[in-house]
Amino acid sequence: MSNIATNMQSKVQQAKDVKDEDKLYRFDGVLYPRLMCPEENLKALKDMDARADDVMLVAYPKCGFNWMVGVLRKIIAEATGASAEARMPPLIEFFGPDALKTVATAPSPRFLGTHMHPDKIPASFYAKKTKILVIFRNPKDTLVSYYHFCNNNPVLPSVKSWESFFNEFMSGEVPWGSYFDHALAWEKKMDDPNVMVVTYEDLKQNLSEGVRGISAFFGFSLSEQQRQTVTEGSSFSAMKESSQSSHGGMGNVIFRKGEVGDWKNHFTPEQSREMDEAFTKRLGGTRIGEKLNYQKHCQ
Template identity: 75%
Template sequence: MNTNTLLTKLQSRMQMAKQVSDEEKLYRYKGVLYPSIMCPEDHLKALENLEAREDDVMLVAYPKCGFNWMVGVLRKIIAEATGMKTESKVPPLIEFLGPDVMKLMDQSPSPRFLGTHLHPDNIPTTFYTKKTKMLVIFRNPKDTLVSFYHFSNNNPVLPSGQSWESFYSHFMSGDVPWGSYFDHALAWEKRMNDPNVMIVTYEELKQDLSEGVRQISSFYGFPLTEAQVQQVTEDSSFTAMKESSANSHGPMGKVIFRKGEVGDWRNHFTPDQSREMDEAFDKHLAGTRLGEKLDYQLHCQ
């Protein structure tokens, strides 16, 4: 796929954002909000015809759970294991592609590296029928909310200038791009036994990235030597990614790679908001395996 063509299209969309009012930057498709500039309705409709391959490398995350960081990690794993460079300034989100780029996707050599923020029920069904392996990243909801808030306010294609209070209440009611955090989490909870799905958390990757790299490369069937694991890990720390983001993401690098901390929520949440999120987490995820994996008490209390 010609990444230059795609990059030019994405850049012209970013330019377009300057002429679009905040109200017009989001729209609903099948009940979920999406950014109208980056994934208009014709993009989402075209996804219904996207033919998955068994050897696609699919990365899935709710927004601001570490997706861009893992894009960098996976690109390095693929390069080490196959010698194929998949460096690109274009995020591999399938909902950004559009009908014309989809046609080019069919001619792309394997393994194709794809990603999405879509709810698992909205991911094209061929990814499930072909048993494509999917790596899913989650992050504790408090830090996700904070990261999403800053990302929205600094990203020209999303409504900006929102107050913390207003973004917080939108997030809690699921009225944010790509929908409710808890809806996504519960839908993946149901798929935790699927051998083609691997769920990792942002927090465990921050704690021990080299173990994460080992598990992820082995899940996708990319054998790496211990020296390669260490090389990928060194090049993939959040700090290293942030430093190279000017090359990998252009001016959006500063917006995408902000702090990368665990616990930044303490600088934003009021005690009442913190309690409200604790209650929401208990209501939706207490007693679930994903809830346990997120280690909420450690990271959010």
């Protein structure tokens, strides 16, 4: 897997010589970063062979994916005794045909992840009944985090302004597509026993309980001491401190604030109302909408 990490770092370097207008492209109607997940990667993914014991993490961008990567790596290490550390997040859309061959021979349990819409995830993950953990975050904080991420990530186009990014996010014209489309698609899978949906806010409030539930979902048996070890090492601040070794130069880009409610420092009253209306229209009355506890975190 180290070759995959090295390849990813080289793509970040290449991005500095690519014009902003060439950094994104559209595949199956969705925008993706060209350097990190080119068309050949996404085509190759359709034939990816999942395993029943894969540990699969899914999140819309900036919903807590990298934080949960760290939590799950610690859970796997405590439960199996095998180190699950790696420099890059295990996004399957970053792998490419050659990397997928490497992944195919990796020992179980393989730790994999994606930002892709559930309908774009390789069909074998559903056919094999792979356990899938999905993490969501309230859309206002997600938008703010995504805005700063795009502003500081060389593989993505620079953001023209806060206002322009707000409009792009609301219309779904951002990498990996619409937040609301992702949420509604996972809403349809919430009765699937192989899918577990958690929220960033709940995990921030009680990470220890989150670790307990997530470990049980994947079938990992942790003692109380092991759960405490995972929890103490998995705070956002702890992850940020170790991000230079885990994510290299991208550490400070990926781990920015990790706060609940930072949206209040960015949204205008008009933008707040627009998001409130969109949430009510798209997710009002849904189970995933209820789970996000929108009124508490966004009003």
